Amino acid sequence: MPLAAATLAFLLGRRAAVFLVLPTAISIPAAVSGLIYQVWRFGPRSHEVGGWGAPLGIELYADGLSASMLMVTAVIMLMASIYALQITFRGGDQSEGCDSEFFWPLWLFLWATLNAVFLSRDVFNLYITLELLVLSAVPLLTLSGSGMALTAGMRYLLIAMLSSMFYLLGVSLLYALYSTLNIPELGRIMESTPAAWVAVVLITAGLLLKTGLFPLHFWLPSAHGNAPAPVSALLSGLVVKASFYLLLRLWFETFPKALSPAAGQYLGILGSAAILWGSLLALFQERLKLVIAYSTVAQIGYFFLLFPLATFSRASSVGAIERGGEAWLGATYFIFSHAFAKASMFLAAGCIARAAGSDRLESMNGIGQYLPVSVFAFALAGVSLMGLPPSGGFIGKWMLLTAAFGSGQWWWALVMNVGGLLAAGYVLVVVRHAVRFRPVDIRFYAVPRGMQWAALALALFSILLGISGPLPLDFLEIGSPFAAFRGSVP
Helix, strand or coil: CHHHHHHHHHHHCHHHHHHHHHHHHHHHHHHHHHHHHHHHHHCCEEEEHHHCCCCCCCEEEECHHHHHHHHHHHHHHHHHHHHHHHHHHHCHHHCCCCCCCCHHHHHHHHHHHHHHHHHECEHHHHHHHHHHHHHHHHHHHHCCCCHHHHHHHHHHHHHHHHHHHHHHHHHHHHHHHHCCCEHHHHHHHCCCCHHHHHHHHHHHHHHHHHHCCCCCCCCHHHHHHHCCHHHHHHHHHHHHHHHHHHHHHHHHHHCHHHCCHHHHHHHHHHHHHHHHHHHHHHHCCCEHHHHHHHHHHHHHHHHHCHHHHHHHHHCCCHHHHHHHHHHHHHHHHHHHHHHHHHHHHHHHHHHHHHHHCCCEHHHHCCHHHCCHHHHHHHHHHHHHHHCCCCCHHHHHHHHHHHHHHHCCCHHHHHHHHHHHHHHHHHHHHHHHHHCCCCCCCCCCCCCCHHHHHHHHHHHHHHHHHHHCCCHHHHHHCCCCCCCCCCCCCC
């Protein structure tokens, strides 16, 4: 549906495109709901495109994780589309490129590409989808035409090309070794050999660059901080998740036989450094969008604490494997919560910058009196990033903490707690500016209500994940590599 809508939007022009977006954005969550029902009732589903299955053809595959990612994508894209439509109709001088002829075709094409990433089961087909993701994300970033956006877009493009080269070299080596590119088939036949290690390192390095893990994050803050607000929401909430999703798939379904627990420990160290470094830099930023961008650098680090917990556990007893399964569920649940919270933050920041005429923190002093919905949405999303109850972030972090103590790796728990305190610090810095006394001579610009409520809706989704009960966790276990070893759930 998004691919067909993108084609029509390109052919019919901007005026027709805006009338295509909302019906498409409403229809896709309904279609994904049907897929989720099938996965829940019948288990993982697969589809051979054109009747040609693996290894010759392209196989689409949906399990609990991929179907959940599709739904998270659909909800965020729906809310961000409502937000961007408001800018398109009422943007004026603050349209940020959303009134361009190419905005909606690229927007919908990005949506289609994200769906393809989450449904693909072939490492080369995933390379194609990741490339298409970049080719739609970079133009969206630069449509505003500002010098900072163009510079950030070019840096993002060059880094993406470099990471793709690493990934493709690794894929080529895997094909030369095993004559197949199907993810589960590679997992069955892959062995721990020097050539396999080289392939794993190349693919992992490429995906770490795309995800923006410390110290490979140097492109991320400028890209997320200078894109139009709805595009920043997609880049932080969804695009970085696509490369991490692939890393998750490969490490636990394809690479286990070629990996040692030490490999997971290295990623855990980088994740810990990301949490601390990104959080500290977020505390000292003077622009709201850069605060959120460096927060993304920090929050990405939490994702990678999964690897030392889960790879260590797979090499140990059944009891330790249960801890690994709990870490896997906790990390993926935290990813969903982070996606909603971070998309909400960027949309709220766009509302605040639009009202204040700038996203500098000193320009938003007292804006809480004028935009209470947007400021509340930002603070509510911050609750999830801090990991406070009853948010989804709390559930994810609690399960990671339980896995860390259960496996005897308490030092990761210490990093998570310090990261939560630092997150509270930079969220409260922003809120403090918003609730300060507002001088009477300062005036704010009008902001459409649809933009503000879209940001609040996503923040509420991040909270609802924390009070939704065990059903989402049960669904995630369908097709999980740890499905047979269910850990305790809070």
